[in-house]
Amino acid sequence: EHRDIATPKRTKEILEKYNLSAKKSLGQNFIIDTNILENIVSAGDISDETTVIEVGPGIGALTEQLAKKAKHVFAFEIDDRLLSVLDDTLSPYGNVTILHQDVLDVDLEAFYEEHLKDAKEIVVVANLPYYITTPIIMRFLESHLSVDRMVLMMQKEVASRLSASPGTKAYGSLSIAVQYYMDAHVAFIVPKTVFVPQPNVESTIIRLTRKEKKDVEVKDERLFFTLARAAFVQRRKTLWNNLLKAFGKEEEVKAKLEKGLNQAGIDPIRRGETLSIKEFGELANAFSELEL
Numbered sequence: 001e002h003r004d005i006a007t008p009k010r011t012k013e014i015l016e017k018y019n020l021s022a023k024k025s026l027g028q029n030f031i032i033d034t035n036i037l038e039n040i041v042s043a044g045d046i047s048d049e050t051t052v053i054e055v056g057p058g059i060g061a062l063t064e065q066l067a068k069k070a071k072h073v074f075a076f077e078i079d080d081r082l083l084s085v086l087d088d089t090l091s092p093y094g095n096v097t098i099l100h101q102d103v104l105d106v107d108l109e110a111f112y113e114e115h116l117k118d119a120k121e122i123v124v125v126a127n128l129p130y131y132i133t134t135p136i137i138m139r140f141l142e143s144h145l146s147v148d149r150m151v152l153m154m155q156k157e158v159a160s161r162l163s164a165s166p167g168t169k170a171y172g173s174l175s176i177a178v179q180y181y182m183d184a185h186v187a188f189i190v191p192k193t194v195f196v197p198q199p200n201v202e203s204t205i206i207r208l209t210r211k212e213k214k215d216v217e218v219k220d221e222r223l224f225f226t227l228a229r230a231a232f233v234q235r236r237k238t239l240w241n242n243l244l245k246a247f248g249k250e251e252e253v254k255a256k257l258e259k260g261l262n263q264a265g266i267d268p269i270r271r272g273e274t275l276s277i278k279e280f281g282e283l284a285n286a287f288s289e290l291e292l
């Protein structure tokens with residue numbers, strides 16, 4: 001007889017059997033509610049055509065629910081204490097591969113070549129370790145591994161930055177970086193009570209779906225991202241002031257900045273937070289011609 005991992009009772013048994021305590025430094029909060037996990041899996045539209053990449057399987061709670069629906073699950077876990085646990089808890093599932101690696105050290109292109117070349121669709125699903133939420137998301141987005149969707153649990157504040165619209169307080173370079181590639185929507189909110197141990201912060205599930213067409217074709221992505229960061233260095237200052245700070249105050253630079261802004265049709269007295277992704281892209285394209 002097999003019982004789900006994600007119940008208070010079974011989780012407690014597993015932690016006791018292996019004499020495990022959650023490592024705070026690794027962002028370990030284990031889910032003990034099968035319902036939440038089923039909702040995550042359905043937000044991911046996981047089917048037998050889906051190859052899933054999971055970050056941080058922990059003791060296997062989410063991995064198990066994914067394995068029931070997916071073609072295959074690849075899960076990266078950094079904590080070596082969990083390897084024998086996962087070997088045990090996930091033994092009923094033949095379609096799971098645990099990789100003992102820091103997800104930030106994985107060469108995703110090489111991983112793709114080795115494991116994902118024939119995948120029909122690739123979906124990243126994770127209850128993220130919160131101390132590295134942003135770097136993990138950016139690694140997947142910037143890699144050439146084409147992820148179709150991502151369903152991610154993260155801290156509420158980060159979730160609102162990811163999904164923010166222009167003109168709001170939460171809108172910034174992270175919103176732009178993510179929404180340049182993906183449409184971002186809050187799927188649902190998660191109460192603290194579904195974790196052991198309970199985290200100090202509120203959690204949200206975000207669903208990211210790859211844009212069929214980007215808002216803007218950016219010629220120089222590095223410049224685009226530099227610009228998007230520069231515009232928010234001092235949020236309360238104008239775009240013009242932030243641009244001078246980023247690129248320099250020399251007359252020659254000023255002339256180029258003016259020319260680019262003019263070409264993109266953007267008023268320099270606006271604040272960065274009012275610019276859409278399309279406008280940032282058009283500005284970056286105008287600047288890229290001017291060799292700033």
Ligand code: SAM
Nearest residue numbers: 029030031056057058077078079102103127129
């Ligand atoms: N998936 C499990 C669940 O939902 O119950 C555990 C989620 S827990 C919030 C985060 C997991 O990420 C932990 O298992 C932790 O050991 C793992 N982790 C932390 N840093 C990592 C890293 N750099 N690479 C891979 N896994 C990591």
